[in-house]
Amino acid sequence: MGDNFIGFDYFKIIEQVLSFVYSFKSVKL
Structure with missing residues (x-):
């Protein structure tokens, strides 16, 4: 259960x- 959540x-x-x-790459271009 814990592993799945992680x-x-x-x-x-x-x-x-x-x-x-x-988004950053798009703004840079």
């Missing part, structure tokens, strides 16, 4: 990071 949180963090990087 995995979900990790995936959510990656999604946030990718979204932030994409």
